Amino acid sequence: MAVPGAVTAAAAGLLLLLLLVPAAAARLCPLLWADFRAFATMVWSSARCRRRLNRRRPVTLLDVFQEHARRRPRRPLLRFQDEVHTYEDVDRRSNRAARALSRRLGLRPGQAVAVFLPNEPAYVWAWLALAKLGCPMACLNANVRGRALRHALAAAGATLVLASPELQDAVEEVLPALHRDGTRVFYLSARSPTPGVEALLPAIEAASDEPLPAHHRAGVTAKSKAVYIYTSGTTGATCVLRAKFSASQFWDDCRQYNVSVIQYVGELLRYLCNTPRRNNDREHGVRLALGNGLRAEVWKEFLQRFGPVSIWEFYGATEGNAGFINYTGKIGAVGRANMFLKTFAPFELIKYNVEKDEPVRDERGLCIRVGPGLRPLLTGLQPSFPRPPEGETGLLVIKITKNTPFDGYAGDSQKTEKKVLRDVLVKGDAFFNSGDLLMIDHERFVYFQDRVGDTFRWKGENVATTEVEATLATVNFIQEVNVYGVSVPGCEGRCGMAAIRLRPGATFEGERLYAFTRETLPSYAAPRFVRVQDALEVTGTFKQCKGNLVRDGFDPGATRDPLFFRDDTKKSYVPLSPDTFAAIQDMRLSL
Numbered sequence: 001m002a003v004p005g006a007v008t009a010a011a012a013g014l015l016l017l018l019l020l021v022p023a024a025a026a027r028l029c030p031l032l033w034a035d036f037r038a039f040a041t042m043v044w045s046s047a048r049c050r051r052r053l054n055r056r057r058p059v060t061l062l063d064v065f066q067e068h069a070r071r072r073p074r075r076p077l078l079r080f081q082d083e084v085h086t087y088e089d090v091d092r093r094s095n096r097a098a099r100a101l102s103r104r105l106g107l108r109p110g111q112a113v114a115v116f117l118p119n120e121p122a123y124v125w126a127w128l129a130l131a132k133l134g135c136p137m138a139c140l141n142a143n144v145r146g147r148a149l150r151h152a153l154a155a156a157g158a159t160l161v162l163a164s165p166e167l168q169d170a171v172e173e174v175l176p177a178l179h180r181d182g183t184r185v186f187y188l189s190a191r192s193p194t195p196g197v198e199a200l201l202p203a204i205e206a207a208s209d210e211p212l213p214a215h216h217r218a219g220v221t222a223k224s225k226a227v228y229i230y231t232s233g234t235t236g237a238t239c240v241l242r243a244k245f246s247a248s249q250f251w252d253d254c255r256q257y258n259v260s261v262i263q264y265v266g267e268l269l270r271y272l273c274n275t276p277r278r279n280n281d282r283e284h285g286v287r288l289a290l291g292n293g294l295r296a297e298v299w300k301e302f303l304q305r306f307g308p309v310s311i312w313e314f315y316g317a318t319e320g321n322a323g324f325i326n327y328t329g330k331i332g333a334v335g336r337a338n339m340f341l342k343t344f345a346p347f348e349l350i351k352y353n354v355e356k357d358e359p360v361r362d363e364r365g366l367c368i369r370v371g372p373g374l375r376p377l378l379t380g381l382q383p384s385f386p387r388p389p390e391g392e393t394g395l396l397v398i399k400i401t402k403n404t405p406f407d408g409y410a411g412d413s414q415k416t417e418k419k420v421l422r423d424v425l426v427k428g429d430a431f432f433n434s435g436d437l438l439m440i441d442h443e444r445f446v447y448f449q450d451r452v453g454d455t456f457r458w459k460g461e462n463v464a465t466t467e468v469e470a471t472l473a474t475v476n477f478i479q480e481v482n483v484y485g486v487s488v489p490g491c492e493g494r495c496g497m498a499a500i501r502l503r504p505g506a507t508f509e510g511e512r513l514y515a516f517t518r519e520t521l522p523s524y525a526a527p528r529f530v531r532v533q534d535a536l537e538v539t540g541t542f543k544q545c546k547g548n549l550v551r552d553g554f555d556p557g558a559t560r561d562p563l564f565f566r567d568d569t570k571k572s573y574v575p576l577s578p579d580t581f582a583a584i585q586d587m588r589l590s591l
Contacts, residue, residue: 035338097129109134264291266542296332349394370394456485510573
């Protein structure tokens with residue numbers, strides 16, 4: 001994100017006021033100074049990036065890494081299990097790999113190469129090797145398979161794959177098709193378990209670790225592609241890496257490696273809260289947790305159990321052109337819509353018709369703004385736990401400008417165009433459509449509400465799944481919950497259903513759950529069906545999956561999981577029998 005060219009006179013005057021009388025400003029608006037500090041940091045960082053990228057030879061992430069390697073070669077960059085990899089180790093390793101890839105594979109600058117590896121140090125030195133050759137890297141999700149794998153390669157235009165033998169089955173499944181497409185596959189290992197696939201590690205080990213000639217990157221500019229990303233990731237200084245996330249070993253790893261900052265995604269912190277309590281839960285050096293997808297009730301539980309860790313929840317998307325970050329620690333919020341932010345990244349919350357799946361427009365064909373402290377668009381959800389005064393929920397859109405560009409998706413111009421919303425505030429403007437419903441409260445804190453596709457309509461009302469999930473999560477026998485809508489014959493919209501995982505040793509209590517939902521949720525938002533599962537399906541970044549659950553619906557024949565039906569006559573959630581299911585299907589039982 002770049003820096004705006006000018007600051008308004010009003011903003012300049014306010015800046016002067018803040019600098020001259022910070023104490024007075026703090027009394028008038030306690031959050032104003034925090035807003036300014038956060039904004040100033042963002043502007044300074046962006047100015048620094050622009051200055052570096054605008055040089056005749058732009059300063060890239062590779063240059064930053066190499067500068068660290070020169071200044072502190074013995075400093076650990078990666079800790080992986082019992083291994084320690086210093087900056088010097090990784091720099092020399094990537095030099096060898098770059099030379100081997102150039103000599104053996106004939107890589108040309110600008111040629112995209114896909115990396116198909118699990119969490120391991122090879123991921124880092126392979127990326128650096130490709131960067132030293134001026135080649136962009138396509139980061140394949142290690143869980144992708146079959147047609148999706150081929151699509152990911154095609155989207156990035158990658159005709160060469162560096163893979164791990166651990167993913168042998170996935171490689172061999174698509175290998176004949178890849179060969180037909182002219183795509184070459186190599187293993188980053190000493191030996192190859194697959195006929196016709198060469199192992200590159202011997203060639204890498206034999207190559208020189210001397211720095212590469214500069215001509216490999218002579219054509220790199222600020223606009224050059226560096227990485228194609230299909231899933232979230234992170235980079236840092238010293239990084240502690242595990243092959244797979246382990247909730248039971250997480251804090252032991254933090255203590256062993258003196259970890260001070262952790263990153264979370266999706267339900268990860270909930271998994272930590274669900275582990276058995278230990279006497280040393282607060283004995284660690286973690287001071288900051290950075291991530292997204294943290295629900296308010298888990299946030300509170302995490303702090304109570306593991307101590308005063310500063311949590312910086314953020315909102316954003318890999319392809320998005322702006323985002324928010326919670327720099328004040330407000331529980332449940334993803335950031336603040338402070339007065340400085342819109343000068344940097346113009347955004348709006350606009351009214352959205354969930355049923356029609358489109359923005360609401362006025363008689364001029366323009367979208368309608370929503371604001372804080374107004375009548376809620378998604379009405380009726382009043383959870384029992386304390387909530388901030390609600391504003392109106394709306395679709396987040398971010399203006400596409402020189403400072404906030406939207407580059408779109410590689411190899412898919414149609415999908416790129418679908419994410420652009422035009423004629424939002426004036427004819428001819430263009431905004432990035434986030435696909436997310438957010439809300440701003442009276443203090444300008446921003447809260448994530450739901451994905452557009454996850455909010456559903458029932459009985460003429462809009463139901464936000466995250467609100468219902470947050471309410472049900474407070475039931476003491478429920479460990480995890482995933483709420484979604486299912487189709488019911490003869491009914492418009494979708495009926496609410498919840499997949500739950502019980503706490504260890506707990507049993508499902510139908511009468512208690514019925515009474516709880518009657519007291520805390522309006523009738524249309526209370527799930528009519530409940531599915532009890534041993535484990536809830538999540539993505540590789542710990543986000544809950546709803547697709548398979550929606551497809552199975554509430555059919556007892558589609559699953560062996562126990563299903564329950566909200567019976568208003570018995571004031572309980574009762575087992576869903578085949579006869580009850582048939583009555584609903586035949587529309588003899590009205591919902």
